[in-house]
Amino acid sequence: MNADVSHAAVSPAAPARKPRHIAIVMDGNGRWAQARHRPRTIGHRAGARAVNACIDACLDDGIEVLTLFAFSSENWRRPKEEVGALMQLFLRALDREVDELLRRGVRVRFVGERAAFAPELRSRMARAEELTRGNTRLHLCIAANYGGRWDIAQAARALALRAAAGDIDPARIDEHMLAPQIALSDLPDADLFIRTGGERRISNFLLWQLAYCELYFTDILWPDFDAAALRAAIADFAGRERRFGMTAAQIAAGATP
Numbered sequence: 102m103n104a105d106v107s108h109a110a111v112s113p114a115a116p117a118r119k120p121r122h123i124a125i126v127m128d129g130n131g132r133w134a135q136a137r138h139r140p141r142t143i144g145h146r147a148g149a150r151a152v153n154a155c156i157d158a159c160l161d162d163g164i165e166v167l168t169l170f171a172f173s174s175e176n177w178r179r180p181k182e183e184v185g186a187l188m189q190l191f192l193r194a195l196d197r198e199v200d201e202l203l204r205r206g207v208r209v210r211f212v213g214e215r216a217a218f219a220p221e222l223r224s225r226m227a228r229a230e231e232l233t234r235g236n237t238r239l240h241l242c243i244a245a246n247y248g249g250r251w252d253i254a255q256a257a258r259a260l261a262l263r264a265a266a267g268d269i270d271p272a273r274i275d276e277h278m279l280a281p282q283i284a285l286s287d288l289p290d291a292d293l294f295i296r297t298g299g300e301r302r303i304s305n306f307l308l309w310q311l312a313y314c315e316l317y318f319t320d321i322l323w324p325d326f327d328a329a330a331l332r333a334a335i336a337d338f339a340g341r342e343r344r345f346g347m348t349a350a351q352i353a354a355g356a357t358p
């Protein structure tokens with residue numbers, strides 16, 4: 102965990118120390134709007150613009166996977182008007198951006214329980230996934246109605262059903278058997294977790310996938326998070342020593358996990 106790094110003179114991290122998968126909790130839209138005496142929804146709109154800037158920076162820097170926490174399973178508890186405005190924003194963003202994402206080589210995926218969304222939004226999500234399925238330059242994973250505990254529970258349920266059907270022996274269930282059932286298991290685990298907006302918590306984001314990631318917290322409010330801010334986080338990551346349970350001496354001798 103760290104303090105902010107100055108944005109000045111920060112260049113993209115050296116390739117060897119670059120995160121493959123960046124996961125972001127985009128916090129601070131409401132406060133950004135409040136500071137301007139504007140409704141919270143204006144902050145979310147500004148947040149959507151920051152999403153575009155972040156995707157551009159990831160494409161420029163050769164990041165393979167970007168996972169964004171757009172709507173948590175707990176966000177339904179927000180005022181009805183704010184939830185409605187967010188749903189409209191997601192719908193419009195999908196309509197507006199999908200062709201450009203397709204053109205730029207971005208594959209879009211949604212992770213979370215989507216049955217709770219309106220049919221119109223669900224069909225836009227499915228269309229975006231279908232249209233961009235062949236892209237490989239950047240995986241953009243949008244966590245929507247997602248919770249890390251939900252993810253682990255649905256994985257456990259999938260194995261329990263297989264055990265009940267006699268396909269697997271429950272006594273043999275271990276983390277290697279559970280891992281493929283967890284969302285995004287076909288992608289590298291998150292290397293770098295970023296949370297904007299000053300809070301220092303994970304808030305039920307990718308609990309399983311964050312097991313060995315480096316945590317980076319910044320006071321910058323999400324709508325102000327730009328390419329320079331992302332590069333500051335990547336540069337900070339480049340300076341971390343990741344040991345995966347090994348000793349510093351083993352790492353220095355070239356051991357890999």
Ligand code: FPP
Pocket residue numbers: 127128129130131132133145146148149152169170171172173176190191194243298323
């Ligand atoms: C948290 O800030 C932000 C959200 C719950 C919504 C995130 C949504 C966006 C960034 C908009 C667009 C996203 C996509 C993928 C198109 P907050 O409202 O909790 O801020 P606060 O802590 O200052 O109140």
